[in-house]
Amino acid sequence: xxxxxxxxxxxxxxxxxxxxxxxxxxxxxxxxxxxxxxxxxxxxxxxxxxxxxxxxxxxxxxxxxxxxxxxxxxxxxxxxxxxxxxxxxxxx
Amino acid sequence: xxxxxxxxxxxxxxxxxxxxxxxxxxxxxxxxxxxxxxxxxxxxxxxxxxxxxxxxxxxxxxxxxxxxxxxxxxxxxxxxxxxxxxxxxxxxxxxxxxxxxxxxxxxxxxxxxxxxxxxx
Amino acid sequence: xxxxxxxxxxxxxxxxxxxxxxxxxxxxxxxxxxxxxxxxxxxxxxxxxxxxxxxxxxxxxxxxxxxxxxxxxxxxxxxxxxxxxxxxxxxxxxxxxxxxxxxxxxxxxxxxxxxxxxxxxxxxxxxxxxxxxxxxxxxxxxxxxxxxxxxxxxxxxxxxxx
Numbered sequence: 001x002x003x004x005x006x007x008x009x010x011x012x013x014x015x016x017x018x019x020x021x022x023x024x025x026x027x028x029x030x031x032x033x034x035x036x037x038x039x040x041x042x043x044x045x046x047x048x049x050x051x052x053x054x055x056x057x058x059x060x061x062x063x064x065x066x067x068x069x070x071x072x073x074x075x076x077x078x079x080x081x082x083x084x085x086x087x088x089x090x091x092x
Numbered sequence: 093x094x095x096x097x098x099x100x101x102x103x104x105x106x107x108x109x110x111x112x113x114x115x116x117x118x119x120x121x122x123x124x125x126x127x128x129x130x131x132x133x134x135x136x137x138x139x140x141x142x143x144x145x146x147x148x149x150x151x152x153x154x155x156x157x158x159x160x161x162x163x164x165x166x167x168x169x170x171x172x173x174x175x176x177x178x179x180x181x182x183x184x185x186x187x188x189x190x191x192x193x194x195x196x197x198x199x200x201x202x203x204x205x206x207x208x209x210x211x212x
Numbered sequence: 213x214x215x216x217x218x219x220x221x222x223x224x225x226x227x228x229x230x231x232x233x234x235x236x237x238x239x240x241x242x243x244x245x246x247x248x249x250x251x252x253x254x255x256x257x258x259x260x261x262x263x264x265x266x267x268x269x270x271x272x273x274x275x276x277x278x279x280x281x282x283x284x285x286x287x288x289x290x291x292x293x294x295x296x297x298x299x300x301x302x303x304x305x306x307x308x309x310x311x312x313x314x315x316x317x318x319x320x321x322x323x324x325x326x327x328x329x330x331x332x333x334x335x336x337x338x339x340x341x342x343x344x345x346x347x348x349x350x351x352x353x354x355x356x357x358x359x360x361x362x363x364x365x366x367x368x369x370x371x372x373x374x
Contacts, residue, residue, distance in 0.1 A: 016117075034129060046120070085188075118295065133347070134331055165235055186336060
């Protein structure tokens with residue numbers, strides 16, 4: 001891997017982490033419960049994109065499967081939380 | 093230790109990666125800076141559409157060049173996002189409307205009843 | 213045939229998904245994917261409320277390209293608005309869109325399209341499916357927006373699903 005690509009990957013990983021920090025601030029600040037769920041959902045998406053980028057950095061397929069798993073768990077988690085906010089019960 | 097790739101592969105991959113991560117950052121900035129909850133629902137869509145598309149495209153280009161054969165499975169990520177993100181967004185919008193109405197905030201009344209006009 | 217494949221498109225999609233996940237087209241994977249495509253729709257049949265009738269593949273392709281273009285354009289627009297938010301705050305509004313589309317599958321597709329495109333969030337649908345409450349990030353002219361929305365997304369979906 002040439003220095004160009006590895007530096008670009010490092011730069012984009014840095015930008016992704018910056019995005020996660022900003023999202024974490026929103027997660028802690030709130031103010032309402034749905035804000036926190038939204039921020040958590042966004043954290044999952046950014047983490048998944050980071051996994052894809054790491055897969056390119058280490059030229060490995062394994063990260064793709066990790067990204068898929070994060071996407072699925074993120075979906076189920078956010079879905080359950082949003083459902084909980086809607087009615088106050090997870091299972092109706 | 094990985095095989096050398098030509099610049100024709102590396103430059104697009106690098107540009108796409110930085111482009112996608114910038115969109116994720118703009119989405120986070122929007123999530124942090126917008127004033128109203130419903131305004132904050134829009135910026136995260138940046139990362140799950142164009143951000144995810146460009147990172148997936150970079151992954152496809154890179155692995156296809158590395159293995160000298162089309163490796164297309166990264167497209168599953170944008171497709172999966174396009175199927176799952178609307179479900180959570182829709183539920184979150186409805187939950188927010190429900191909770192804001194309960195709290196008596198300034199949001200439109202339920203559209204089913206048609207009795208009141210929206211006060212937006 | 214109908215009994216064996218209650219949802220042929222779902223079976224095909226599952227088969228392709230299996231092959232893409234395994235990154236191989238060896239005979240074993242072809243067979244396993246085919247078994248998955250055969251069994252999963254049969255087991256899930258009770259969960260599918262409505263059969264889907266899809267017509268006019270040309271319209272589907274055109275709608276697909278239109279949505280892709282709109283996603284890119286509105287991504288750039290929303291990004292620009294977010295970066296300039298301190299100088300010019302976005303004019304966000306809830307708007308009510310009267311709907312002519314009644315088919316449940318078509319409405320599901322419409323909700324996916326509006327939510328995937330940044331700048332619009334599908335908020336609420338009236339129980340009789342006649343009015344849609346939509347939150348728009350930056351709105352210029354409400355009547356113009358509703359007209360554009362109905363012409364570009366709702367009408368093709370009505371052609372496809374009804």
